Amino acid sequence: MALNLNILSIPSYSSKAGFIHHRSLPQRPLTHQSMISSNIKCLQTTHSIDDPTIIRRSANYQRSIWDFDFIQSLKSDYKWETYxxxxxxxxxxxxxxxxxxxxxxxxxxxxxxxxxxxxxxxxxxxxxxxxxxxxxxxxxEDIKESLHATALRFRLLRQHGHEVNQDTFNHLKDEMGNYMASYFADVNGILSFYEACHLAAEGENILEEAKQFTRTVLKGMKDNIDSNLEKQVNHALELPLHKRITKLEAELERGDALKSIQSYMYETGASEDMAREQVGHMIDETWKKMNTDVIKNEFLLSQPFIKTAINLARMSLCIYQYGDGHGVFDDENKNRAESLLFEPIPLLMDA
Structure with missing residues (x-):
């Protein structure tokens, strides 16, 4: 049996003279189904009103140290006319x-x-x-006066988008296809060769093989060289020059496992060392793709655009290589940012 509910009118705004009048609605029988539907709507409305505000989980980000007062306090001694x-x-x-x-x-x-x-x-x-x-x-013609000269020429030309064949380094091997032992004692040359190998494009197996070879040689000789050169070697092994932000020279240490490494360990059951190796391999493959795009430049992109894209990848490594350098801003990250953005390169003034 249907119930009759008389809905007499609802207020309505009239554009004429700004008056409000009531608009009559036709009478409508209220069935059992419509009553249930209305009750559900009322319950939903009441539930959303009575519930407390849902608080989103906090990411526990620390307060930024780069506040207005800190920025204003930065000064440079090199702004005077003499400098x-x-x-x-x-x-x-x-x-x-x-x-x-x-x-x-x-x-x-x-x-x-x-x-x-x-x-x-x-x-x-x-x-x-x-x-x-x-x-x-x-x-x-290629400079073959030394391994250092050959490798440096290759790296700089590739960095600036020139197509240089990986066969440039074939003269370093003997008839059996092995690298000649005479180059092993040239630490500076091996280091330059190692740095050059990181500009390898996709499918360049000669450079990939050379990267593994030079890395092994550098690890074996770094304890038998002078301290300054040892520092350069350790820095290159930790983060090659091609992947490094220019001007930024940090004393770099291995930190906690990154989330990507932790995720790989969880998904595959791999150890941390195996996970680090795999993630490192994925990063290397991505760099090869970028190197290939830089060399081919099929879309005729401008050099400033290409440099910006490469620098974004470098900055990502700089920020996240040893943990969350964005959300957790410790003294080391602060010092690196200040060194990169605020601290000038010292000038030696004449006496």
């Missing part, structure tokens, strides 16, 4: 070295100059000079 004049003078001296005919005949010295400039993060000041020089070197 500006010294800086301009040094820039001109470097440009003169690029344009000096005698320097052009000493190709290794010129390559080392470019390498030093880019390691300091100053490549943007000499983009035209670097490009012109590398374009010229690309058209010249």
């Amino acid at each position: 500006k004049s010294k800086t301009n003078k040094l820039e001109e001296e470097v440009r003169h070295r690029f344009n000096d005919d005698g320097t052009m005949r000493q190709l290794l010295g010129l390559l080392e100059l470019i390498d030093d400039i880019e390691r300091l993060g100053l490549g943007y000041l000499f983009e035209e000079e670097i490009k012109k020089t590398l374009d010229t070197i690309m058209c010249m």
